[in-house]
Amino acid sequence: MLFYPIDLDYKVIRDKAVVHIYGRTTDGQQICIVDEDFEPYFYVVPKKGVGIGALKEELSKVKSGTKDTEYRVTKTETVKKTLLGREIQAIKLTVNVPSAVPALRDEIKNKRDVEDILEYDILFTRRYLVDKKITPLVLTEAEAEPLTERAERSRVPVFKATSITQTSNESLEDLKILAFDIETYNPQGKITIPEQHPIIMVSLYGKRFKRVITWKRFKTDLDYVEFVEGEAQLIERFKELVNEQSPDILTGYYSDGFDLPFIIKRGEKYKIKLDISLDYEKASVSRGKTKTIDTTGIVHVDILNFIRRVISRKLKTDSYKLDDVAEELLGENKDNVDIERLAEAWDKASPDLEAFAKYNLKDSKLTYNLCEKVLPNLIELVKLIGQTIKETNRMSFSQFVEWYIIRRAADFNQFIPNKPHHGELEERMSERIKGAFVYEPKPGLYENVAVFDFRSLYPTIIVSHNISIETLRCGCCEDKEKVPIENENIWFCRKKEGFLSSVLKEIITRRMRVKEIMKKSDEKKRVFLDARQESLKTLSNSFYGYLGFFAARWYNRDCAKSVTAYGRHYIHKVIEEAEENDFKVLYSDTDSIFLHLQKKSKKDALDFCEKINASLPGMMELEYEGMFKRALFVAIKEADAGAKKRYALIDEEGKIKIKGFEMVRRNVSQIAKKTQEEVIRMILEGEQPEKAYKYVNAVIEKLKSKKVDVKDLAIPTKLTRPIESYESIGPHVAAAKRLRAKGVEVYPGMVISYVVTAGKEKIRDRAKLPEEVKKGDYDADYYVNNQVLPAVEKILEVFGYESEELAGSKKQSKLGAYF
Template identity: 65%
Template sequence: MAKLFFYPIDLTYKIVRGRPSVYIYGRTRDGKQICVVDDDFEPYFYVLPAKNADINELKDAIKRVAIEGRESYNVVKTETVKKTLMGTEIAAVKVVTNIPAAVPKIRDEMKNLKGVEDTIEYDILFTRRYLLDKKIVPLVLTEVEAEALSDRQEKTRVPIFKASRIEQHSSETYEKLKILAFDIEVYNPEGKLTHPDRHPIVMIALWGHDGKKEFKRVLTWKKFETKHDYVEAVEAEADMITRFKELVAEYAPDVLTGYYSDGYDFPYLIARAEKYKIKIDISLDYEPASRARGKTSIVDTTGIVHLDILSFIRRVISRKLQTDSLTLDNVAHELLGENKDDVDLNVLAESWDKNDGRLLSDFAKYNLKDAKLTAELCEKVLPNLIELVKLVGQDIGSINRMSFSQLVEWYIMRYTPDFKQFIPNKPHHAELVERMDQRVKGAFVYEPKPGLYENVVVFDFRSLYPSIIVSHNISPDTMNCECCMEQEKVPVEGYRLWFCKKRQGFLSALLKDIISRRQRVKEIMKKSDPDKKAFLDARQESLKVLANSYYGYLGFFGARWYSKDSARSVTAYGRYYIHKVIDTAKKKGFEVLYSDTDSIFIRLPDHDERLAMRFMEDINKDLPGMMELEYEGTFPRALFVAMKGEEGGAKKKYAMVDQEGRLNIKGFETVRRNVSMIAKEIQEQVLKIILKDNQPELAFEYVKEMVNRLRKKKVEVKDLVISTMLTKPIAQYESVGPHVAAAKRMKAKGTTVAPGMIIPYVVVAGKEKIRDRVRLPEEVAKGDYDADYYINNQVLPAVDKIFEVLGFDVAVLAEEKKQKGLGEFF
C-alpha cells in the first residue's frame, strides 16, 4: 500500500461488479497523470416520516423495497439521521441504494409507502455528492493510500490506483493547468449556413503552451503551398479527425478549451466524426466525448476537462467588460489587447475549391490565431475559475457552467454537513409558477433636481445587502422564531417579520464568513508580492461575486433556500437605512442631491470635507454589525438631467468628474447599447468639456462642428454602427424593427442568428422606411449613410437633455429636425 499525493482535476463514476466506483483523474506533484478509484461511497437520499409515523416501522418497510428488471434496484441499508431543515430539527431516514441510478427509482416507490411525508436530497449528482461528503476539493492537494491496479481489465491512458483512504492533505493548489485550445473552420459554399450533414470541416487548429514551449498545429486535408511549418496536411477529413485525436492524446492536456465549443465546434466535430464512424474517444478512459442536449448543449470528456470558456465569460466575467458583444474578437481585444486576424470567410469555400495556397495559408493562420486567443483567454480567467472551485468545492468543468445562483447554492450545500443541515428540494413546477408571480419591492431612489452642481460628496454603504443580511441575521431558518417575537420587526409595510437575535442563521453565518475572508484577502494583497496578486485578486473577486449574489439568490424562484420574505426584508432594511442617512443629512444642513439604493450625493458647503467626514462618522456610530457608510469621493462638478417628457430629474442617470479629472458616467448613452459610436463619443466629449473644462459654450460649438461633419459625410462607417440585442427568434417578432431587418440580412448571408446575439447595423440614405434602409456594416461604403437620421435620432437625442439643463436649445443645430412617426421606422 503506497501513499500518493495528487491534485484532483476531473471525476466520474462507473458501476464495477454491481457497485459504484468513483474515478478521480488528476496529476501528481511531479506532473504525472493518474487515476484514483474509490469504491467506498454509496448513493443515498432521505425520507421524511409523516407526523406520528413510527420511524422504525418505516425503516423496515423501506428495506423491503426492491425493483427487478434489466437492472436491479434495491435498498442496501437505512439509518435514522437527525438534522435541521429550514430551521426545524427533524429525524429522517437515510436510504442507501445499491447504485446511483436506483435513487430516483426507489424514491418513486416511496410515494406509495405508508408513513412517508416527503423525500429530499434525491436529485444531487453522485460525483458532486461524493465531493460534498468526502470534503475533497478539486485542484487542491489530496493524500491517498492506494495500490496500483496494473492488471485491471479496462482501457486507460493513465495508471490507476485503488484507494483505501483518501482525504484532503493541504491547501496547496494546482494552478498551472496544462491547456490545449482548439478551433475549427468549416467549408461554407456561397455563404450559406454550415450544417454538419453537408459541410465538412476543412481545418482544425490546436494551440498550447506547457510553460516551456508552444505547441501549434493546423490540420487540414488539402495540400497547398505554405510557409507555415505548423500546417499538417492529411489525405481526407476522416484522417484529419483521427489525427486531431492523436495530437490531443500526445499533448495530454488537463483542459481542452474552445470558444463556444459547447455550442458549435465540439458538436460539429462529433457529428462529422460520426459520419465516418469515428469516435472522439480522447477521454483518459477511451470513452467517446458525450454530448448532453438541454436548454444548452454540453460536451464532456473524462479526465480531460472540456471548458467552453465563453460560458464562464458570459456568466461571470461579462458584467465587468465594456464590450456589448462577446465575440472572440471583442473579448480578446478587451482582456488581452489582441484581435483576431482579418480575413474574408466568405471566400473560404472558393479558396478551398481552387486550392488557392495564398488564401488557404491566410485561413490557416487565422484558424491558429483563434485557437491561440482562446487558450490565452482561458489562462487569463483561470485564476477566477480556480478560486471559485476552491470556494464552492466542485470540479472546474461544473464551475465553468454555473450561474451566479448555482454558485451560491453549491457553496451553501458544501457546508451543510458542518452545520448539520438537510438540503431542501428544488421547487416543483407549480411552486416555480407561484414563485415567479411574486414580486419584492426594490430599492429607494431619491429623485434629483436637474442641474449642474459643484462640490458634490458621495457616500455609499459598503456591500449594503450582504452587510444587512449579516447584521440582521437574515436567513430562512431564523425568520419569525418563537424566542424573539417581542424584538424589533422588519420595517416593511403589510408584513410582520423578524429574525432571531439569539441563534446565528445558517445562511447569514456563511455570508459573514465570506465577507470576513474577503476583507482578510484584501489586507494580504496590500503586502503581497506582485506574482501572487493575480490569484489573490481572483480570490477576493470570487468572494465578492458570492456575497453580492446572496440577496438575489434568496429571491430566485429556482432556489432551494428560497425565501421571498427574507429577500423582502433585505430591501426593506436597505430603504430604511438610506432614508435614515438622507434625513440625517438634511437635519445637519446638507443639500441632498440624489440617492440610489446604497449611495447618497450631498452638496458640500464651503469646500470643507471635514464636515462630510464628521457626518459619515456620526452615521456609522449608529449602524449595526458589519454595516458601514464609506466615503466614495469628492467631485468638483456633477450633472443631473431631466427625465424624458417630465420636469423631474432622471433616476440612475448622471455624470461627474472627480478630483483627478476622471469622468464617472451612469445611465447615459456612453454606457448603453442601441447607440452608435459617433453619438456616444459626442456625448462623452460634451460631458468632458462641461464637467472637466467647465466650458458649456465650447461644448455646444463642438456639437455644431460634429453635426456639420456628419452632413458632409466625413464620418467613418465604423462610428455609425448601431448594436441591438436580438431578444427572441426572428420569426417571433410581430413587427420588423431595424435590428430585426439586419438580423434577417445576417441570416441570408449564412450567419447563425440566435436570441442573445448583438446585431450591428447602419442606416443608409434613401426615402424608404428605416427598416428597408438597414445594412450590415460591411455592406456600407464610406459616405453612404443617412446623415439626417444620425443627427436627429442619434446625436441630438444624446445631448439635448444635457444642454437643456444649461439653457441651450439643440434644435437650432438641426436644419430640418422632423418629428418622425412610427410608420417611417417600421
Template identity: 45%
Template structure:
C-alpha cells in the same frame, strides 16, 4: 500506500454491484493518475409520524425494474438534520446506484413519505460527502491496480480526504478553433466540411505548441501548418494530437455549441472515432437547446471560455460584446486578425494563396482563446474552491446556482438538510410574487460642483448578515417583540442566535475583507496579487448574489419575506443617511439604493469624513458607509420629455480628470460608436468647463454625418437577441437582420449580439437594416443616425445647460453658453 494529487475531472462507474468514483487527477510531478474510490449514493426520507417497522419491511421488498439494473435499497440509518431552523428525524436511504435515487424516492413519495436531497448530482454529492475540493491538494490511501480500460495509471483508494486548499499550479492547456466551408456564412455540419483546425497549447513549463491542420495544398511558408490528404485524415490527426498532448484543459470559445459539436458531427459522418478520454470514451455532446449544450471529454476539463464570460465574468467587463475580439481586446490588449471570412469558401475552391492568411487567422483565434483561459483560470479555480463543484460545472452556472451550491457545501458543516427544489406549481406561484425595491431620492437636473459620493459597502449582504435575515430565523418564537423589520411590523428575525444563511454569508464577508488585506500586503511587498484579486472578485460575486437568490423562484432556500426585508432595511438606512447628512448641513442632491451624493458647499472634505464616521458609529454588524470619491463637477439630466431627474444617469469628473459615466448611452451596448463617442466627448468638455467647445464639436460631427464622411465601423448598432427568434411579437431591426442571417444558414442563438447599419432608401427602419458587410462607405442614412442616435445622446446634456435641440443643432444657433455654476 499514500499518494497526493489534484483532482480535475470526475465520473462514476458501476462494477460488481458497487459504485466507484473516478477522480482523473494530476500528481505533483505532473504525471496523471485516476484515483478510484467507492461511494454509496443515498437520499433522505422523513420518519416523523411514520411506523418505521412497517417502513423497514416495505423497503426490504422494494425493487424497481430499470433497463440495465433494478433499483433497490441496500441499507438505511437514522439521522437528524436541521431543515429551515427545525430539527428533523430522517432515514438515510442507501441505494445501489446513483440513478436509483430518483426512481426510489418517487416510489416512496407515492407512499405518502417526504423525501429530500433526491436530485443532487452524484459527483457533487461525493465531493461534499468526502469533503474534498476539485483543483486542490487531496491525499488518498490505497494501492495501484491494473485497470486495462484506462490509458493512465489507476489507484484504488480506501480513504480520500483533503490535504490542503493549495491550488494546482501548473496545467497543460490546449485551445482548439475550427474554420468551416461556407459560401454564405451558413453553418451546416452535415454538409460543409471542416477546412482547418487551429491548435495552440501551453504546457506546464510555459512552452508553446502551434499547429494548424488543413487538407488543401497551397503555397505557404507557415512552419506550423500540416497538410492532410483529406478531411478524414485531418480529424484523425486532430484525435492523435489531442491524445499525444493530453491537455489537462481543452479550451475553446463558444466550443460547447460550435467547435466541438461540429467536429463530432463531421467525425461521425466520416467514420472517425474520437476516443479522446483516458478511458477510451468518445467526445460527448449533450444537446439540450443551444444555451444548454455541453461538450465534454472524460479526464480533460473542457473550458468554454465564452460560457464563463457570459455566465459569470461578463459583469466585470466594460465591453458591450462578448465576442472573442471584444473580450480579447479588453483582457489581453490585442484583437483578432482581420480577414473576410466570406472569402474563405471561394479561396478554398480556387486554391488561392490567401488560404495562408486564413490559417494564420485560425491559429491566432486559438492563441487568443488559450491566453484568455490562462488569464481567467485563477477566477475559475477560485469559484471552484468556494462553491465546491468541478470547474466544468462552475463555468456553466449562473449566479443563483453558484450561491445554491455554496450553501449546499456549507450545509454539510452545519448538519443542514437541503429543502427540495420547487415544483412547477410552486414556481408558478413564486413568479407572481413581488417586493418593493430600493429608495430613490430623485436628482434635480443640473450641473453641480464640489460633490462627495458615499456608498454602503456591500449593502445587501451586510444587511442580511447584520439582521440575521434568513428563512431559519424568520418569525421565530423567541423574538416576537424585538427585531421588527422597518415598514413591516409583521416581519421579524431571531436576535438571539445566528442562523445558517446569514452565518455562511457573514463568513464570506469576513473572508473577502481578509483577502483584500492580504492583497494589500502582497502589493506592498511587490508581489503578484492576481490570486488575491481573483479570490476577492469570486467572494464579492457570491455575497452580492445572496439577496437575489433568496427571491429567485427556483431557489431551494427561497424566501420572498427575506428578500423584502433586505430591501426594507436598505430603504431605512439610506433615508437615515440622508437625514443625517442634512443635520450636518450638507445638501443631498441624489440617493439611490446604496449611494448618497452630497454637495460640500462651504464645508471641507474633513467635514464629510466626520459625517461618514458618525453614520458608521450607529451601523450594526459589518455594515459600513464609505467615501467613494470627491468630484469637482457632476451633471444630472432629466428624463426625456419631463423636468424630473433621471435616476442612475449622471457623469462625474474627478480631481485627476477621470470621467465616470453611469446610465448614459456611452456605456450601453445598443448605441452606435458615433453616438457614444459624441456623448462621451461632450460630457468631458462640459465637465471641464468647456461648454462652447462642446457645441462647436457637435456641429462639426453633424456636418460630417450629413456629408457621408463618418466611417462605417462607427455606425454599427449592436443589439442582443434575448429569445428564440419565433418568440418576438414585434420585429425590430436586429430581429429582421437575425432572421436574414438564419435564412443564409448562419447560427443565431439567444444571447448573441447582432450587428447592423441603417442605410438610405425607401421602407421602414427594419427593412433598411443591413449587415455591415452589405454596406458601403457613405451608404448610411444620415438623418436616421442624427435623429435617433447622435441628437438623443447629447440633447439631454445641453438641455440641462438651457439649450434646446433646435438651438444646438440648427446651423444658425448661438454657440456661446457661458458658465453655469
C-alpha cells in the same frame, strides 16, 4: 499518493457506482483514482405520529427496475437534522446505484406514511465531492494500489483507493491548456451546415505547441502546417494530437455551440467517434437550455461561457466576438483576412490558403491566451464552490450561491431543501418584492459634491440583522426590534446566529482577510488572491438576489423583502441626518448618497460619515467614495425630476465617472457615444455650454454631409434568443440573418452590429452589416434623430437648449418603421 483532482465521473460496475477521479500527481503524471467506497442515498420524512421503526422496515424492502436492472435499498438509518429552521427526523435510504434514487423515490413518494422525500435531486458526483469534502484542484492524499483490470479502458494509470483525504490548501494553478479552432467550407451566401460542408482546417495551440491540420496542399514555409489526405484523416489527426498533448483543459471559443458539435457531426459521416476522453468514451452531448459537450478526464471548457457569465460585468466592449474580447482583455486582435474568400481560395488551391492557416492558428492562440487570462478566476470559483471546472464554468450566480450553501450545510447539520415544484415556482414568480429607495435629483450642474456609499449594503444587512430562514419569527425575540415594513410583523432572532447569515459572514470575513494578505504578496500571488477576493465578492453580492430568486432552494420572500426594507431604512436615516447637519442632498439610490457641500468642507463630510458609522450595527459601514468638482444630473423624458442612475462626475484629479448614459450602454452607435462623451467632458471640465452646443451642431452637419466613417455608425444589439423564435423582425435580427447567410454561426447572446442605410424601405430592410456598407451610404436623418440627439438633448436641456434648435424639426419615428 499525492495528487490534484481535476475531473470526475462514475461508472456502474458489478451493480455498484464506482467514482473515477482524474488528476495529476505532484510530479505531473496524469492518473485516475478509483473510489468504490461511496453509495448514493436520499432521505424519507415520515408523517407525524408514524412509527419510524416500522416504516424503516417497510422501506428496506422497496424494489424497482426491470429484469436486467434492479433498484433496491441497501441500508437504512435514522437521521436528525434541521430543515429551514425545523428539526426533523428522517430515514436515510442508501441504494445500490445512482439511477435507483429517482426510481425508488417514485415508488415511495405516494406511500401513506411518507410526508416528504429530501435530497433526491443532488447529482451523484456533486454529492461525492460535498460529502467527501474534496475540493477539485486542491492537493489530495490517496492510499491506493495499481488496478490492472481497468488499465485497458484508461489512457492513464488507474489506482484503487482505500482512503482519500484532503488536508492541504495547496492548489494546482498551472493547468495544461490546449486551445483549438476549426474553419469550415463556407460557400459565399450559404449557411455553413455540418451535414453538407466539411471542416477544412483545424488548429491547436498550447504552451509549447502549435499546429494547423488541413487536407488541401499549398506552398508554405510554415513549420506548424500539417497536410493530411482528407477530412476523415483531419478528424483522426485532431484526436491523436489531443491525446499526445494530454491537456488538463481543452478549450475553444463557442466550442459548445459550434466547433465540437461540428466535429462530432462530420465524424459521424465517416463513422469516427470523438473518443478523446481518458476513458476512451466519446464526447457526450447534453441539451438543456443550451447545448454542452463533455469529455472525461480532459475537461472541455468553452471559455466564451465563462466570459459571458462571469467576466462580462467588467468588460467595456458591447460584443462577445473573439476579436473584441481579445482586444480588451489581451490587447490582441484576430488576423485581418476576408474569411468569406476562404471557400474560393480552397476551391482554387490558392496560395492564399497560407494566410487562412495563420488566421486559423491565431484564433486558437487568442483562445488559449483568454483561457490563461481568466483561469485564475475560474480556479478560485472552483475552490470556493467545491465543484469541478466543467460544472463551475456553466453555473449561474444563483447556482454559485446555492452550491456554496450546499457545501456548508453538513457542517451546520442542515438538510438541503428540495427545488420548488411547478406550482411553487408559479406562486413565487407572482410575488413582488419592493426594491430600493431612490431620492431623485433635480437636473443641473453642481460643484463640490461628496459621495458616500454603504460597503456591501445588502450582504452586511443580512449579517448584521441575522436574516436567515431559521431565525425568522423566532419564539424568543418577538418583543425586540421589528423589520421596518408597514403593516408587517417580521423579526429575526437576536440570540442565535442563523445558518445563512453565518455562511455569508464567513464569506465577507474571508474576503477582508484576503485583501489584507494581498497588500503583502508578490505579483504572482496577487493574481490569484485578487481572483479569490473577486470570487468572494461575487458570491456575497449574489446572496440577496438568491434569497428572492424564485427557483432557489433557500428562497424566502420575508427574508428578501426584509433586506430591502432595511436598505431603505438606512438610506433614509443617512438622508435625514445629512439634512439635519445642513448638507444639501442631491441624489440617493439603493446604497449611495450624493451631498452638495456648498459652504461646508471635506472635513465636515468626513466627520459626518464617521458619525453615521458610530450608529450602524454589526458589519455595516458607510464609506467615503470621494470628492467631485462637478456633478451633472439630467432629466428623464417629460419630467422635471432627474433620471435614476444617470449622472456624470469629475473628481479632483480630473477623472470622469459616468453612470447610465448612452456611452456606457449597448444599442448605441459610436457616433452617438463619442458625441455624448465629448459633451459631458466639456461641461464637467467647466467649459461653456454654448461650446458643447456648437460641437453637437458640427457633428450633425458632418452626418448630413455623409462624412462619418461606417465603423462609427454600427449599432450593436444583442440577440436574446435564436433567430427563428423572433416573431417581429427588427433590424438586428435582419442583420443576423445576413450574417448567418455568409456562413457565420449566429447564437443567442451574440451582439450583432448593423448600419441603417439610405432609402425609403422599413428600417429592417435597410439594416446592413458594416462590411456591406459603402462610405456615405447611410440614412443621416435616422442617425441624427435616433442616435445623436437622444444622446445629448437631455444634457443640453439642463442649460436651456432645445433639440429643435439643433436639428430643426425633429421627427419621432413610429415603431412601425422598424418592423
